Amino acid sequence: MNLQFNLLVFIIISIFKCDSSQNRPRSPSKFEPQYNPRYRLNPTQLMLSNELPPGDQTGQALEDFDARLTGRIVGGKTAQEGDIQYQLRIEARTAPKRLRRCGASLVLAFGVQFGVTAAHCLTSRNDTKVTLSPKVVNIIAGAYNVKNFTGREQRRNVTRLVIHHLYDSSDEHKRPFEDIGLVFFSSPFKVTKLISPILLPDQNWDQPDEVLLSGWGFTSSRGPKMRPDILQTLWTPTIPIQFCKMNFEYDGIKLSERQICNLKDKAGACGGDSGGPAAARNVTNRRWYLAGIASYNLGLCGSGMYPSVYVRVSSYINWIKRHVSDYKKANK
Numbered sequence: 001m002n003l004q005f006n007l008l009v010f011i012i013i014s015i016f017k018c019d020s021s022q023n024r025p026r027s028p029s030k031f032e033p034q035y036n037p038r039y040r041l042n043p044t045q046l047m048l049s050n051e052l053p054p055g056d057q058t059g060q061a062l063e064d065f066d067a068r069l070t071g072r073i074v075g076g077k078t079a080q081e082g083d084i085q086y087q088l089r090i091e092a093r094t095a096p097k098r099l100r101r102c103g104a105s106l107v108l109a110f111g112v113q114f115g116v117t118a119a120h121c122l123t124s125r126n127d128t129k130v131t132l133s134p135k136v137v138n139i140i141a142g143a144y145n146v147k148n149f150t151g152r153e154q155r156r157n158v159t160r161l162v163i164h165h166l167y168d169s170s171d172e173h174k175r176p177f178e179d180i181g182l183v184f185f186s187s188p189f190k191v192t193k194l195i196s197p198i199l200l201p202d203q204n205w206d207q208p209d210e211v212l213l214s215g216w217g218f219t220s221s222r223g224p225k226m227r228p229d230i231l232q233t234l235w236t237p238t239i240p241i242q243f244c245k246m247n248f249e250y251d252g253i254k255l256s257e258r259q260i261c262n263l264k265d266k267a268g269a270c271g272g273d274s275g276g277p278a279a280a281r282n283v284t285n286r287r288w289y290l291a292g293i294a295s296y297n298l299g300l301c302g303s304g305m306y307p308s309v310y311v312r313v314s315s316y317i318n319w320i321k322r323h324v325s326d327y328k329k330a331n332k
Ligand SMILES: *[C@@H]1O[C@H](CO)[C@@H](O)[C@H](O)[C@H]1NC(C)=O
Pocket: 124, 126
């Protein structure tokens, strides 16, 4: 745990050093959203879910773009191995030729180790009300360069998947609420210097001013989709939810207090980052907490004009607790 904090302190310091001007939270009063219909995609494309045929990951076309990668979520930094020890990678075989890749966070709470992710990472392709079979889901901790596994990462099978019972994205004109899911493993991950769980926040946590995002999602949203091999990180300011509602709700799209909006110039989460963490530090005890879960973008990712929307984890503590107790009872 200490090692994790030291490493993370180190990243924060180095990110602030390199990029201190851009890391200040944006003052809402100064921010004027510019609506540009060109950047407005069809809502289903805005989902961060990243489901492509397996060939796409190693396809020649993508290899050609690797040389141009400079390291971003969109606009982020390439992590050092071991920086984000709670980062999980979910691989779900949703159909014989479909591999869905998502992020998740390794959490230790209520005496159990489990994964926290987005509901939309765990639903069937055909019916968003149906949870995937645990058999088709594999989970990896300690992953870093996903094209060059080292043997230091650990894989687990999944024994139970839970999605929020009110989650529904079947109406593509509605953005999903309650986009949260839990993943229980065949056995706990061994804590190493690359793998260590993060804590849940308190129920009454105020929204942090900034959060640390991480994932293997696209590093560009226009032109060719560039998929990084190495985990990307980004510190991004959050914006007050009332301000986000006032400026970005449109066409029946509703936001809620149970979500967090993040907005940063030319940077943000993108397709493939779904389910992944937004982490923050408790100002009192300096420990890391899982503040949010990547859910969707309100517009083109990385344009700096539309926020990404994360599930606010502190709003779901009771829900998580209930499902962890159910799991414990079933596994006595
Ligand atoms: C999903 O739908 C497709 C086409 O409608 C069908 O071929 C496939 O078997 C379905 N998959 C599942 C898991 O139900």
